Amino acid sequence: MKALIRLAWEALFLREEPYTEMRETPKPALRGLGLVALVGLVVAVAGLVGTALEWATSPNLQDIQKTVLEGLQAMPWYKELQYEPEFVEGFLRSFDIGWRVFPQLFGAPDLVSGALRIILLPLSLLIIWVLYGAVAHLFARLMGGQGSLSQMLGCTALSVAPQLLNLATFLPYVGVGAVVGTWTLLCRYLALKSCHRLTWGRALAATLLPYAALALVVASFTCLGGVLAAMIFEGGAVQ
């Protein structure tokens, strides 16, 4: 376990040695699997500690909801409209729906979600790792890459290293932001370059093509959904 964390830590600083070590190691995919699961687990546990501290230093969400509702109802604009029954009913319904969505969107501390992340984060990282690794391997081979799928999975597992930055969320109210995504991209580029012994241009293309393929798939499904929706609604209108 210590060796895996050391490897991820070195990979975080974009050094080529950990990627080469992973490529040459026996059963790299299995080692990669262990690394992705471990990093996901450690990061989720750290995040739960931070969330628990945020929760303990924030007022109860239901108390806030009640205070906000009473505060809004005490406002002059509400008092002017409160005698319209439709307004009151609609307002309370919208307020209730909004309260279910907005606190989550703005990062209100939620212990249940934090605890669930202990399972969901490693699982989602594993799924993304396998999907990206397989698709990028395909493109890398098309570009003349020489690595095996197992080596590829081993090397791309190291691109989970930027998730280690999320360990800072062990402290409450710390935001890591968008840096993890960009850093992951750099690690993936290095993983492909190192695993398949590609030139920088080919490695860059093989790194970005899975993203382009994903965008294409999403766009195709969106278009298809739009066409289907149009057909259904048009059919309904004709009937």
Add this chain to the structure above:
Amino acid sequence: MKELLQLAVDTALLRHEAYAQHVARPDALKRGLALLALVTLVAGLVPFLISFVGDIRPVDIEDQRREANQAIQELLTTFDSMRQFIDLPPGIERQIVANMEAGIDMGLRIEALPTALPKPLGRVLQDLGQWLSLPFGRVAGWIGYAIWVLLAAKLLGGRATASEMLGATALYATPHVLGILGFVPCLGGLLGLAATLWGIAIYVKAVAVSHRLSIGRAIVATILPGLLLGALLLMGGLTTLILALLGASS
């Protein structure tokens, strides 16, 4: 730490040898990031300490209400001056003030709600969290731009690895330590401008040394992504404007 400070001084003075030795080290990125984080934390130290001192004192709700009412009075003065130029409906100030007072009352009631841990601890943790988040924000901006510069430099014949270039360009943050005086009126702004220009000079030098490029090519690699982004934004803006005008005319 002493070594890191020496690196900061030497690279801030644009000493070629300091850049070359830094880039050649296997831990260049680690050192560059450490310096970037340190500088950002030092620059944000004064606002953090001001908030910290303010937040460990017990909160007086009446004081807060007085401050809020003062802000409302200032807003009303602004309304008075606006009246010369805009025809505001009669009684609008009264309505706005009544709604704002109710909003302030709601905010103060939320502030008074109990928490599991003592309130000052929560406020201090919030300040600490915001302060410690500063380096992540700077790193996100720097790395987001640097990958495009890396691409531009490679296309111009650069030979640095991602680690070497990022390790070198992270040094651009050094002059931003002047941000510690950012709270001083007028001087803070001037120092911020000086730090930005100085940082760009360090960035160009770092690109030149790490990629073994001439200064001219390094300047092109540094500004090209910015120019392209600017051009794209301009094109997007112009397209939106043309479409809006066409829509209005039809």
